[in-house]
Amino acid sequence: MSIELIGKHEKDKRANRDGYVAAMMELMEADNKVCHVDCDLESCINTTKLAKAFPTRTINVGIAEQNGMGVAAGMAATGLTVFMHSFGCFSSRRAFDQAFLAVAYEECPVHIVGSDPGVTAAFNGGTHMPFEDCGLYMNVPNMVIVDTADYAQTYSLTKKLAACDKPSYQRLIRKGFVTVYADGSDFEIGKGYELKEGNDVAIIASGIMVDEALKANEILAAEGIAARVIDMPTWKPLDEEIILKAAAECGCIVTAENHQVATGLGSAISNLLIKNSPVPQEFIGIQNRFGQVGPQDFLQKEYNLLAEDIVAAAKKAISRK
Amino acid sequence: MDKQLKHDLQVFAAEIRLQTLKIIGSRGFGHVGGSMSMADTMAVLYGEVMNVDPKNPKKEDRDWFVLSKGHGGPVMYATLGLKGYYPVEDAYQLNQPNTKFPSHTDRLQTIGVDMTTGSLGQGASEAVGAAIGKKVQGIPGTVYCAVGDGECDEGQVWEAAQCAAHYKLDNFVLFVDNNKRQLDGDVSQVMSHGKGISAKLDAFGFNVIELADGNDVEQIYDAVMAAKEVKGQPTAIILNTVKGKGAIFAESSGAHSSQPSQEQWDEAIAVSQAALDEIKNA
Numbered sequence: 001m002s003i004e005l006i007g008k009h010e011k012d013k014r015a016n017r018d019g020y021v022a023a024m025m026e027l028m029e030a031d032n033k034v035c036h037v038d039c040d041l042e043s044c045i046n047t048t049k050l051a052k053a054f055p056t057r058t059i060n061v062g063i064a065e066q067n068g069m070g071v072a073a074g075m076a077a078t079g080l081t082v083f084m085h086s087f088g089c090f091s092s093r094r095a096f097d098q099a100f101l102a103v104a105y106e107e108c109p110v111h112i113v114g115s116d117p118g119v120t121a122a123f124n125g126g127t128h129m130p131f132e133d134c135g136l137y138m139n140v141p142n143m144v145i146v147d148t149a150d151y152a153q154t155y156s157l158t159k160k161l162a163a164c165d166k167p168s169y170q171r172l173i174r175k176g177f178v179t180v181y182a183d184g185s186d187f188e189i190g191k192g193y194e195l196k197e198g199n200d201v202a203i204i205a206s207g208i209m210v211d212e213a214l215k216a217n218e219i220l221a222a223e224g225i226a227a228r229v230i231d232m233p234t235w236k237p238l239d240e241e242i243i244l245k246a247a248a249e250c251g252c253i254v255t256a257e258n259h260q261v262a263t264g265l266g267s268a269i270s271n272l273l274i275k276n277s278p279v280p281q282e283f284i285g286i287q288n289r290f291g292q293v294g295p296q297d298f299l300q301k302e303y304n305l306l307a308e309d310i311v312a313a314a315k316k317a318i319s320r321k
Numbered sequence: 322m323d324k325q326l327k328h329d330l331q332v333f334a335a336e337i338r339l340q341t342l343k344i345i346g347s348r349g350f351g352h353v354g355g356s357m358s359m360a361d362t363m364a365v366l367y368g369e370v371m372n373v374d375p376k377n378p379k380k381e382d383r384d385w386f387v388l389s390k391g392h393g394g395p396v397m398y399a400t401l402g403l404k405g406y407y408p409v410e411d412a413y414q415l416n417q418p419n420t421k422f423p424s425h426t427d428r429l430q431t432i433g434v435d436m437t438t439g440s441l442g443q444g445a446s447e448a449v450g451a452a453i454g455k456k457v458q459g460i461p462g463t464v465y466c467a468v469g470d471g472e473c474d475e476g477q478v479w480e481a482a483q484c485a486a487h488y489k490l491d492n493f494v495l496f497v498d499n500n501k502r503q504l505d506g507d508v509s510q511v512m513s514h515g516k517g518i519s520a521k522l523d524a525f526g527f528n529v530i531e532l533a534d535g536n537d538v539e540q541i542y543d544a545v546m547a548a549k550e551v552k553g554q555p556t557a558i559i560l561n562t563v564k565g566k567g568a569i570f571a572e573s574s575g576a577h578s579s580q581p582s583q584e585q586w587d588e589a590i591a592v593s594q595a596a597l598d599e600i601k602n603a
Contacts, residue, residue: 035457056457062487067446067480074450077428077436079381080457097440098477102447106428106437 004182005195007214012151012179017045017115019154020172024083027162028054034162037072037084039065045085045115045174069095072110073102081111081162087121088114088171092133099167104140109167112137117147117171117207118258119299121291129291134235135263137169144168144189145235147258147265149210152181153233160189171207178211180231192239194246198226201314202246202253206232206265208305209256209284215307220314227314235265243269244277252280252317256310261285280320282313322539326369328603330538333403334364335597338567340399340409342590344422347413350580351424353571355469356396358500358536358562359388363400365541366465375405378433384462385435385451389444389478390469390498391425392578397434398422406433442475444468445495449481452493452555463549467496471503474512479525485555486526493555494548495527499535500564504577519559527557535560567593 027034028050035057042048042060051058059075061068065086072084085091091114092099103110114133116122121129137143144166148154154172161168180195187193192204196217205213210231220227228250230242247253253273255266261283270281286303300306337360345351367373371384388397395415402409414420421430425439436451438444448466455462468478485493497518505511514521523529528551532540541560548556565571569589570581581589 033458059453059488061480061484064480064484066442066477067449067484070443070446070477070481071450071453071484074436074447074452075454075457076450077447078451078454078458078460080454098443098446101437101440102443108447 003185003187003193006179006182007195007211008179009211009215010179012176014151015046015176016151016154016173019151020113020158021046021049023155023158024050025053027159028057031081032057033079034081035059035075035083037061037068037075037082039063039068039086039090041086041115045172047085065090065095066098069098069110070102073106073108076108076110083111083113085113085115087128088117088130088133089128092130092136092169096136100140103167104143109165111161112167112169113172114169115172115174117173118286119291119296119303119305120173120175120208120258122296122299123293125293126291131260131286131291132263134169134171134259138236138263138268142166143236146189146233147171147206147235148233149207149231150178150180152183152185153187156185156187157189157233160187164189173208177208180210180214187233190234190237190239192230192232192242194228194230194242196227196229198228199249200226201318202228202230202250203256203310203314204230204232204243204246204253204265204269205256206235207258209258212305212307212310213256216310216314219307219311225314225318232265235268238268238272240272243272247273247277247279251321254282254284254310254313254317256284258305259285261287280317282317284310284313322542327539330364330368330542331600332597333368334361334538335600336403337363337396337399339590339593339597340403341396342568342593344395344398344412344415346586346590348415348417349586351395351415351578352392353568353579354502354564354576355390355498355500356393357566357568357571358498358564359393359396359467360567361536361538362467362496362541362560363396365538365545367400367404369542370545371465372462375433378406382461385448385464387436387438387444387448387451387464387466388426389438389448389466390441390472391438391444394422394424394426397426398431401431401433441472442477445478445481449485449490449493452485452490453488455492456490463492463494465494465496467498469503470497470499470501470508470514470518473497473514473518482522482525482527489553490555491552494545495555495557497557497559498562499559500562502564502575502577522557526554528554529557529559531559532561535562536566567596
């Protein structure tokens with residue numbers, strides 16, 4: 001099974017979190033070792049469904065993320081496959097020492113889920129807006145880091161993570177957002193996907209920025225610029241092959257992420273390029289700022305996370321070739 | 322308590338003390354205080370109470386022990402070595418390059434260590450998670466966990482405690498090594514515990530057993546046996562211990578870590594050997 005691009009920029013009527021829940025329902029049904037740990041946020045991502053269907057394997061630790069992370073690790077040590085959820089700010093910053101030691105250092109491979117990544121935290125505002133969640137986990141050896149682009153990708157990669165013996169951090173957008181892929185699309189951990197061909201510039205994006213990159217491709221095409229678009233749902237380990245191929249064939253790169261550029265996808269890609277195939281690179285993402293409250297469309301404009309920003313960056317990158 | 326068993330456990334505790342000193346002494350410095358205070362509990366657990374098999378250290382239905390106060394690693398290494406997980410002399414490589422015996426217990430390094438600890442408070446949550454993991458899978462066995470009284474400054478200990486009580490983990494037993502000292506001095510001076518750790522754990526929903534002497538194998542054994550009878554509730558056993566118990570240079574100072582002279586090491590080990598001989602011949 002492969003992937004099927006839709007990419008019509010249409011809102012998905014379903015909430016993205018339900019892609020996670022649908023995958024978890026199937027995983028927990030099929031394997032009685034699969035568990036979900038939550039921190040009083042079951043109602044936010046609809047894992048109340050899991051709690052109803054599998055009450056003994058859905059553990060709510062209350063508003064205590066540090067304990068939740070340790071509990072998840074202890075459960076994993078007894079042979080269980082454990083997913084542990086809180087808002088991204090809490091499942092990264094708040095419980096980072098617990099994730100670092102109890103999950104990663106001692107090899108209790110919990111799959112950590114952080115919801116409301118970046119500007120999707122919207123009305124919860126700056127306190128709840130993780131621009132650095134993946135960056136923290138980028139520092140942790142062996143950690144798998146995933147930022148999914150839509151419902152189908154969330155569903156598919158959640159299932160792949162359950163079978164992964166490494167600890168992981170998965171960003172989970174809660175609400176409905178744009179449909180990029182057809183249902184049934186099948187993704188692999190550690191693999192990037194070329195969605196649009198083009199050799200003038202390569203745009204590498206993940207999460208909510210994939211749809212913006214597809215829009216940017218259309219704007220650039222109208223101006224006669226052929227932009228390759230690559231979706232990179234896995235930030236770590238990186239699909240080095242597809243990046244180096246893009247650098248060689250396009251000669252410049254734009255990275256687009258809903259995250260601090262200093263510690264995220266763009267910086268990981270620049271680390272790879274500088275050692276192997278240095279080409280001009282422009283970084284779309286959060287530029288050393290904190291989050292703030294507001295609707296997501298306002299925040300995407302405020303932090304320059306829109307297709308028009310990618311277009312400008314692409315032209316700049318091309319000019320630097 | 323059976324007299325022979327009591328004698329055997331006292332001998333085992335004295336052997337653990339002697340080996341703990343030799344292990345730390347092999348490097349010349351380390352966490353003597355919080356290791357020695359736990360020797361009697363380790364003797365009771367590994368000498369009699371716990372269902373463990375040194376030849377099959379990962380067997381599924383075993384009892385677990387999580388030394389959340391992970392800096393007490395040497396007492397764990399002495400106990401596991403004497404129990405037969407490995408030759409106890411192997412642990413004389415404590416903190417040497419490429420050792421399997423790091424200062425803080427590490428489940429990926431040392432055979433028989435169930436969880437990695439060292440960042441205080443975390444072992445408590447991991448032990449609670451292991452107890453939940455056993456319940457979820459219907460695996461028999463108890464998860465024992467030891468925290469220090471200084472460690473109880475960490476909020477995570479209390480998050481773990483409320484979780485254990487909420488989930489009615491009667492397969493979870495929490496020891497508090499109440500040795501009254503932490504790194505910077507007396508617990509009562511550095512960060513006191515309000516109405517006391519016993520009162521706190523009682524308020525959190527634990528069955529609390531406070532021992533007058535946490536270095537008495539009989540009191541410890543009786544408390545663990547009582548804990549096993551309790552259903553629908555976790556048990557906490559408060560060990561009123563002496564930090565550095567049995568190490569003459571550390572017992573007097575109550576120090577968190579020690580770096581005595583070689584003469585002091587020789588003297589302490591000789592005294593510990595004499596204590597072992599005396600108990601054996603009693």
